[in-house]
Amino acid sequence: MIGTRVREALRGSGLTQAALARSVGLSESALSKSLAGTRTFAALELAEVAERLGVSMHWLVTGEEDPFEVRVVARHSYDNMSRTYSCDPQDDQKALEAVALLYRQAYAA
Structure with a gap:
């Protein structure tokens, strides 16, 4: 589940959930729902989340290391x-x- 991997990456990032939400332009409620799986991330949101957390989109989506x-x-x-x-x-x-x-x-110089 993508939300689980986002939470995992968030724990090691030093960011709070609220700070992550602000930095990617989501409300705290929208991010919370996406993490719980009751709302899906838009592709652009997921790209922003991956960048902020220093992980690949491939890993967020599949849970596997990006072979490329x-x-x-x-x-x-x-x-x-x-x-x-x-x-x-x-x-x-x-x-x-x-x-x-x-x-x-x-x-x-």
Whole structure:
């Protein structure tokens, strides 16, 4: 249920339900009804909710990770047998921090 996932994302967002409602242009009552499943979200409302909560619309609608989500990774390994990619987030973080440092040094002004 979309309302359940919105509530889940809301808990981790630091926003209150009232603040979320205001930020997407809904009344508190309309948001409450949408969360309870007695009112459906309009597509644009759901897009705004996803943006404010930092989650994908795909996840809000399906409960699954978006298979087409763009991910920035510095390094990855490819397993020919399973045809899957994997990466170590710590390695990525170090590489991305090095790139960020280079940009800061190059464009200090």
